[in-house]
Amino acid sequence: MNDTLSLLMNHRSIRKFKDTPVTEEQLRTIVSAAQMASTSSNVQAYTVIAATDPELKKRLAELAGNQAYVEQCPVFLVWCADLYRLKQVTAEPLRGRESHEDSTENFIVATVDAALAAQNAAIAAESLGLGIVYIGGVRNRIAELSELLGLPELVYPVFGMCVGVPDHQPGQRPRLPLPSVLHHNGYSKEQSVAPVQEYDATMAAYLKERTGGKQDTPWSQVMANRLGEPTRLHMKAFLDAKGFMKK
Amino acid sequence: MNDTLSLLMNHRSIRKFKDTPVTEEQLRTIVSAAQMASTSSNVQAYTVIAATDPELKKRLAELAGNQAYVEQCPVFLVWCADLYRLKQVTAEPLRGRESHEDSTENFIVATVDAALAAQNAAIAAESLGLGIVYIGGVRNRIAELSELLGLPELVYPVFGMCVGVPDHQPGQRPRLPLPSVLHHNGYSKEQSVAPVQEYDATMAAYLKERTGGKQDTPWSQVMANRLGEPTRLHMKAFLDAKGFMKK
CATH class of the missing domain: 1.20.5 (Single alpha-helices involved in coiled-coils or other helix-helix interfaces)
Known part of the structure; x- marks a missing residue:
């Protein structure tokens, strides 16, 4: 098994971090690697916001379901699907012609673009000896969180990601056969x-x-509890208000 | 720079493949690595279909916009967001209680899960000396393609991925600053x-x-041409018919 495969196979979500900071150089390396992921027709329809300010991280942790590691990690990345940039830079060349940034297709494109970039970032971070955990909790109170970060129309936070030096070595959860x-x-x-x-x-x-x-608890029972829970049912209305999936 | 970072930074989409087959062992390694990607609350809401049958690849190539490499590559992977499995295995434990697999939230969860797994697969494949290209074209004639592959309700093909031994070394497209x-x-x-x-x-x-x-052509003009094009406007109705995003 080559080193990259070993790294992929040894992934664990890290929820406890040392105080050691993540340097700006490490952050730039991680996001540069993210940028090299595939992107649909080169649209690069994502933006990542690095939260390092302690007060901001504290507030983000509250909004994301009081997950302490969001505050404790040195850098909290918020991965956003972003069609705002495209909409802005194409306004002049389109000169009022109809435009389709508000299609369900482009919502999927932007969401997938953000996810592919983020997964490259996760692997890059791990290759540098850092640990990460994805945080779906950024969608808990998504309107407040979007306002806190100043996200404009056609931008939404898909997930967060804690990054830092691991301070525990959790077990590895088995996957489906x-x-x-x-x-x-x-x-x-x-x-x-x-x-x-x-x-x-x-x-x-x-x-x-x-x-x-x-x-x-067997997995299917855990999944039943999860699927039976009315989780984040605000997403449809929120995305609509942000200009997504009008058609 | 470590080997994994080098690999990430050297990614190129490969659209020309040698005749060399991808072995079943390689395929299993690639998808096992995909499974180790993060997944929202361990839902693992995706399935990947490996198309190796020549007739099937030929038909898939036609449906995906006549992209020759879909037929030429030894393995064409169709990455599907899959809430069908969850729906099935939770039916008994839920015993008729309301269930939310049809929420926009769970659509995002499944789409992101598929994308994170696929990006791990892409990196695993590249670490084995293989090359890949993502194929958004599986959404071109998505209803026909879904029928061809026998995709049930609550499953949709997010993108395809050609995998094989590279037979060219394309240039690397610059990314946004x-x-x-x-x-x-x-x-x-x-x-x-x-x-x-x-x-x-x-x-x-x-x-x-x-x-x-x-x-x-400057990038913003290319993007304007793309955004001005009414691309895959069938997605909203298709996903609705498949049981996604009812709320």
Whole structure:
């Protein structure tokens, strides 16, 4: 196994960081690597905001569900899907012609662009000995968070990412059996669902060991609790208000 | 610079492949690495379909805008956002309780999950000496393509990815100046847009060199042509029909 594969296979989400700062040079390296990810037709429809100001991180941590590591990490990155830049720079060449930044297609393009760039950043950070964790909590109180960061129309925070020097070495959560996610020459409903029974047992055993016997919920039950929860149902209205997915 | 950073910084999209096959072992390594990417609350809301059957690749190439490399590459991966698996395995534990797989939030979760996994796969493939190119064209005739692959409700193809041994070494397209995409402690409209003037000149010069003087369109003009084009306006209705983003 080559070094890059080892690094990918050893990923863990880090939620406890040393006080060591992330230097501006490291940050620039990480985001430069992010920029080299593929981007749909070179639109580069994303912006990343590095929060290093302690007061700002504190407020972001509150808005993201009081996750302490958002405040504790030296740099909190907010990855935004950004069609604002495109809209601005194309206004003059389009000269009033109809424009489609508000399509569902372009919403997907911008969201995917942000995610591909962020994953490159995550790997770049890990290759430098740093650790990361993605924070979906930036979508909890997304309107307040967007206002706090001054996000204009056609920009939304897809997720956050804590970056810093790891101060713990968490276990690695098992993943679904490969056949569940890798299909050949067509989708197989059976293959997608059947391996979950085995995975339920794997995850129950994993949880039991991690919690000293306190928890052993099978994965499908955890997922049921999650899917049954009315989580972030404000997203549709919020995105609409920001100018996304009008058509 | 470490090997992983070098690999990230040297990414190029590959559109010409040697006949050499991608082995099943390589494929399994690539998708196993994909599985180690972060996933929102461990939902793993994606499935990847490996198309290796020549007739199937031929048809997929037609549906994806007649891009020859979709047919020529030994393996064409179709990365799907997948909430079908979750819906199925949670039906019994939820016992008819309301469920929210149809929220815009969960659409974003699944789309991002697929993208993070795919980018890990891209890097894993490149670390093995393979090359890749993302194919947004799977969304061109998305209903036909979904039917061809047998994608059930709550599954959609986010993008494709050609994988194979590179048979050319294309140039590397310059990216936006770093300050345009990396902001500090808040979004700056000025910083987002102003560097585009410099980038327009960079891209015009790059295109001119690449095309032997035939093309020198500035980036913002290319983007205007793209944004002015009514591209894939079927996405909203298609996703609705597949059960996504009902709320």
